[in-house]
Amino acid sequence: MYAYDEIDRTLVNERVSEFRDQVQRRLSGELTEDEFKMLRLQNGVYLQLHAYMFRVAIPYGTLATNQLRALAHVARKYDRGYGHFTTRQNIQFNWIKLSDLPDALADLAEVGIHAMQTSGNNMRNVTSDQWAGVAPGEIEDPRIWSELIRQHTTLHPEFSFLPRKFKIAITASDHDRAAIKVHDIGLRLIKNEKGETGFEVLVGGGLGRTPFIGKTIKHFVHGRDLLSYIEAILRVYNQYGRRDNIYKARIKILVHELGIEKFSREVEEEWQHLRNSSLQIDDEVIEDIRSRFIYPAYEKLPYMPDELRQAAADPEFEAWRKNSVAPHKVQGYSIVTISLKPIGAPPGDATAEQMDALADLADKYSFGEIRVGHEQNLALPHVAKRDLPALWKALDKLGLATPNVNLITDIIACPGLDYCSLANARSIPIAQELTRRFANHELANLIGRLHINISGCINACGHHHVGHIGILGVEKNGEEVYQITIGGRADENAALGNLIGPGVKFDEVADVVEDIVEAYLALRERPEELFVETVKRLGVEPFKERVYATR
Amino acid sequence: MTSPLQQKIKIAGPSIVTANRTWDGIVVYRTADKGWSAELADAAIVRNSDEAKALLAEAVADDVGAIGPYIAPVQLGDDGAIQPGNLREQIRKAGVTIELPAQG
Numbered sequence: 001m002y003a004y005d006e007i008d009r010t011l012v013n014e015r016v017s018e019f020r021d022q023v024q025r026r027l028s029g030e031l032t033e034d035e036f037k038m039l040r041l042q043n044g045v046y047l048q049l050h051a052y053m054f055r056v057a058i059p060y061g062t063l064a065t066n067q068l069r070a071l072a073h074v075a076r077k078y079d080r081g082y083g084h085f086t087t088r089q090n091i092q093f094n095w096i097k098l099s100d101l102p103d104a105l106a107d108l109a110e111v112g113i114h115a116m117q118t119s120g121n122n123m124r125n126v127t128s129d130q131w132a133g134v135a136p137g138e139i140e141d142p143r144i145w146s147e148l149i150r151q152h153t154t155l156h157p158e159f160s161f162l163p164r165k166f167k168i169a170i171t172a173s174d175h176d177r178a179a180i181k182v183h184d185i186g187l188r189l190i191k192n193e194k195g196e197t198g199f200e201v202l203v204g205g206g207l208g209r210t211p212f213i214g215k216t217i218k219h220f221v222h223g224r225d226l227l228s229y230i231e232a233i234l235r236v237y238n239q240y241g242r243r244d245n246i247y248k249a250r251i252k253i254l255v256h257e258l259g260i261e262k263f264s265r266e267v268e269e270e271w272q273h274l275r276n277s278s279l280q281i282d283d284e285v286i287e288d289i290r291s292r293f294i295y296p297a298y299e300k301l302p303y304m305p306d307e308l309r310q311a312a313a314d315p316e317f318e319a320w321r322k323n324s325v326a327p328h329k330v331q332g333y334s335i336v337t338i339s340l341k342p343i344g345a346p347p348g349d350a351t352a353e354q355m356d357a358l359a360d361l362a363d364k365y366s367f368g369e370i371r372v373g374h375e376q377n378l379a380l381p382h383v384a385k386r387d388l389p390a391l392w393k394a395l396d397k398l399g400l401a402t403p404n405v406n407l408i409t410d411i412i413a414c415p416g417l418d419y420c421s422l423a424n425a426r427s428i429p430i431a432q433e434l435t436r437r438f439a440n441h442e443l444a445n446l447i448g449r450l451h452i453n454i455s456g457c458i459n460a461c462g463h464h465h466v467g468h469i470g471i472l473g474v475e476k477n478g479e480e481v482y483q484i485t486i487g488g489r490a491d492e493n494a495a496l497g498n499l500i501g502p503g504v505k506f507d508e509v510a511d512v513v514e515d516i517v518e519a520y521l522a523l524r525e526r527p528e529e530l531f532v533e534t535v536k537r538l539g540v541e542p543f544k545e546r547v548y549a550t551r
Numbered sequence: 552m553t554s555p556l557q558q559k560i561k562i563a564g565p566s567i568v569t570a571n572r573t574w575d576g577i578v579v580y581r582t583a584d585k586g587w588s589a590e591l592a593d594a595a596i597v598r599n600s601d602e603a604k605a606l607l608a609e610a611v612a613d614d615v616g617a618i619g620p621y622i623a624p625v626q627l628g629d630d631g632a633i634q635p636g637n638l639r640e641q642i643r644k645a646g647v648t649i650e651l652p653a654q655g
Binding site: 026027028029032033047048049050051052080081082096097098099346349351417418419426428429432475478480 | 571573574575576577578614615618619637638639642643646647648649651652653
């Protein structure tokens with residue numbers, strides 16, 4: 001956990017007072033909506049179809065149990081008893097009243113949570129690997145650097161009026177769980193030949209209307225130069241990024257139009273002015289941040305405790321363990337992913353009761369810490385292996401032990417037309433139907449790793465471009481129509497999916513996905529060949545033939 | 552962003568003006584007596600562009616009452632009952648199409 005200091009607490013509390021005053025002035029008519037809109041957006045308040053939506057930041061996906069309880073409290077007191085975890089380590093409340101928002105923010109501020117920069121044309125929540133600090137083989141905890149960027153960019157005047165929103169993600173593992181290649185800046189923490197910490201910097205990734213995979217702009221930037229290099233990128237973007245057309249305003253368009261070589265030269269030139277400035281980071285600054293990340297006092301535990309050996313006889317426990325439990329860097333401990341994708345439920349939603357109960361379990365079994373991943377699942381990062389059987393039983397009672405992590409029913413979905421004012425089509429009912437079709441865990445395991453991502457409009461909040469199967473809802477002649485892509489992926493081998501053919505109607509989507517999956521099972525060379533590997537080997541055609549032969 | 556009043560208004564059939572109430576965000580409909588109602592049945596119906604423009608202008612002027620007003624199509628039943636004219640408005644009227652968790 002990161003321990004905030006007095007500056008952080010003052011900043012967050014002052015922001016609450018400021019917003020309370022702004023809301024009062026809005027409700028009294030002193031501020032018009034035109035004047036107020038940007039102020040509310042800067043505090044994570046959107047207007048959706050049925051109500052205001054409140055987006056709260058969970059920096060680098062790390063939550064303490066008192067923070068999760070505060071989120072449960074907000075869900076219960078000011079909303080409708082649940083929250084929706086997003087693809088960018090935020091949580092959204094869908095039914096909140098404007099008049100209640102200052103109180104909700106104040107309640108969250110008491111535990112160091114805020115909604116600053118969860119909307120608007122500024123630097124958004126810096127995201128990271130949900131297994132940061134505990135994943136075996138990780139170079140170092142990427143959250144230290146996420147926190148550095150958070151501190152530098154929060155309310156930074158130069159980054160408060162960018163051409164468009166700006167998102168950064170950091171990973172420090174070989175396997176990218178933070179989707180860094182589809183962010184405006186992606187950072188991969190590496191060591192150089194001298195053993196010094198630095199970053200491979202990628203730029204210009206993003207999804208939405210015009211998707212791009214990020215390109216490497218620099219193979220190694222020393223850790224001490226990270227802020228100056230990021231600032232150089234942002235300055236070039238601020239100067240040349242388009243402000244005349246919202247659809248062409250993201251940095252990915254600028255990088256694409258200038259070309260990575262020219263963009264890189266511009267950044268390099270800017271960087272020469274900045275790199276030896278006060279932006280160069282002293283080791284003490286990093287060490288101070290590092291010292292504020294408090295790690296658990298792990299016990300010396302056996303690799304295979306008796307409790308785990310005995311529980312292995314229970315096939316249901318074993319199915320969950322094999323699916324949801326991952327190795328930890330400390331012997332005797334595990335990382336437990338908690339699926340927020342029960343069969344038939346909206347992906348990423350958790351009730352206030354579940355959040356409270358999870359906080360209790362995290363206190364009991366995970367040193368009071370919870371993580372949020374971009375796949376809309378949660379994780380307990382420090383669970384002793386001996387506690388796994390007891391934890392599983394408790395999670396099962398809460399409906400949180402579905403053994404489907406990374407399987408076909410572990411679907412990413414945006415809120416879609418059920419909630420979102422930008423959406424053209426529904427996402428959640430499609431996800432629900434797909435989870436029912438593939439509810440049989442034996443079938444899901446036979447299929448193996450397969451990510452379905454669903455967006456209800458071209459803005460791609462459901463990351464459909466990088467789903468192994470991507471589903472995009474559009475509106476055509478007043479009807480919901482869904483375009484389907486295959487072969488996308490969001491990891492270290494990130495790729496955009498390819499369209500398989502004409503869009504299909506709402507009622508046909510699950511049948512089409514079943515056809516694609518049946519084709520894959522028939523076409524794969526061996527059980528270990530993942531769906532995306534089969535698509536890469538064979539292309540779209542055999543899947544297209546199967547889907548459209550009878551349609 | 553262009554003001555709704557600066558946009559070209561063209562309607563293809565009976566329409567209403569809808570928005571979200573400022574203090575709580577709920578869906579509301581502009582009524583004939585220059586107010587807002589949470590019931591679609593209370594909405595003022597407009598049938599041509601001039602009427603639509605006038606109703607919208609009145610709604611935009613009430614910035615404290617509701618935000619984001621726009622014109623939306625409706626269908627009128629034989630008995631005069633007003634129904635939403637598209638899926639988006641159906642969902643705004645009836646709520647989400649999924650089951651929500653029971654509130655504890």
